Amino acid sequence: MRLLLVEDDRLLADGLANQLEKAGFSVDITYTAREAMILGVQEDYRTAVLDLGLPDGNGLDVLRKWRQSHANFPVLILTARGDWQDKVSGLKAGADDYLGKPFQTEELIARLNAIVRRSEGRVYSSLKAGRFELDENRQCLKVEDGTEHSLTGTEFRLLRCLMSHPGHIFSKEKLMEQLYNLNESPNENVIEAYIRRLRKLVGPDTIATRRGQGYLFNDVV
Secondary structure, eight states: EEEEOSSSSHHHHHHHHHHHHTTEEEEEEEEEOHHHHHHHHHHOOOEEEEEEEETTEEHHHHHHHHHHHTTTOEEEEEEEETOOHHHHHHHHTTOOOEEESSSOHHHHHHHHHHHHHHHTTTOOOOEEEETEEEEETTTTTTTSSOOOOEOHHHHHHHHHHHHHHHHHOHHHHHHHHHHTTOOOOOHHHHHHHHHHHHHHHOOOOTTEETTEEEEEEOOOO
């Protein structure tokens, strides 16, 4: 799941990105309002964390630009604790949640997962598709007989992408966008390698290949 982190405090941004990646996000970082406006419109993000106090502009202007450009991914804004005016303004501008600084990373991640679930029409932190259930908190896959399989970070992100839209065909390019950030440039063959590994857990027919198009999660109860 790809995330845009807009935060001008580089030390905070780098530390936060590291924790977000452990939680299953692929993170792009930007430190400026100008670049944030561009990335939010051009790239395919599932969610974003947006600091309001940026060196070259106001985060609220960034948010308004995104919404005016039909960038509809869920956004969590970071505000100074107790500054209720910023919170109200952010929600009116199209934010989905807010968190005051300083904050605990665990709360930030929990809030992000919650707004993503809501955007997908889900309530619980597990993703069910056919006979399989993906536990997002523990990053493990539960199969029909109750057996659980722990997943690596990349396996988890890939399976979550496929299971979130059963029957939808994802091209290699689209999967690469969701698995890796802008600073990474893995070969497309890495997708095939991870698909092979996941098929050992869910069966060769559950993740189907559509030649020339991509892959889809095809399990039916």
